Amino acid sequence: QQQVKQSPQSLIVQKGGISIINCAYENTAFDYFPWYQQFPGKGPALLIAIRPDVSEKKEGRFTISFNKSAKQFSLHIMDSQPGDSATYFCAARRSSGDKLTFGTGTRLAVRP
């Protein structure tokens, strides 16, 4: 019940296209959902985050959509660029805890 399931495992998108990564969770105690971007050899970098009281959050080309009833959330990258090529992790945190539970990651490749 502590797991966060992420799909797809890998994704190839043409430059200018939309990248969509999905995550699902079971634990209704999760109340904070961040997305992290990781380049090879680097640490995860916080990209954008959402709380369940809103259904969407947008920052620049990055949008999180959140469906509380379905216990799903997704990351949309608009106008994808080759520089967006990285591994993306969704995560979740319980209201009563500190730890982030990470998804398994999505390796995104944006072709020029």
Added chain:
Amino acid sequence: EPEVTQTPSHQVTQMGQEVILRCVPISNHLYFYWYRQILGQKVEFLVSFYNNEISEKSEIFDDQFSVERPDGSNFTLKIRSTKLEDSAMYFCASSRQVHEQYFGPGTRLTVT
């Protein structure tokens, strides 16, 4: 922009040896964390630390592991007797409040 820093970037040690991984969190942050990432796998929580004590730990964080904040700036992870399966990237993170955790670049630990 303030960053979490970690040293060393790569540590090679023999099985059974003790290692200390060091982190300097962002200066006004109050919460500190260690995570690890085995090659190609997801990021896993180890421990969180607040107000000079462990606030949460995972089942991975057994008696071989310990954390310490020896002074006002450093945060360390000690592994007393390393095993082959401890080989991983170890990430330190910090946050001002419980959410929005910022990760360091990691220390690659190789146990031979």
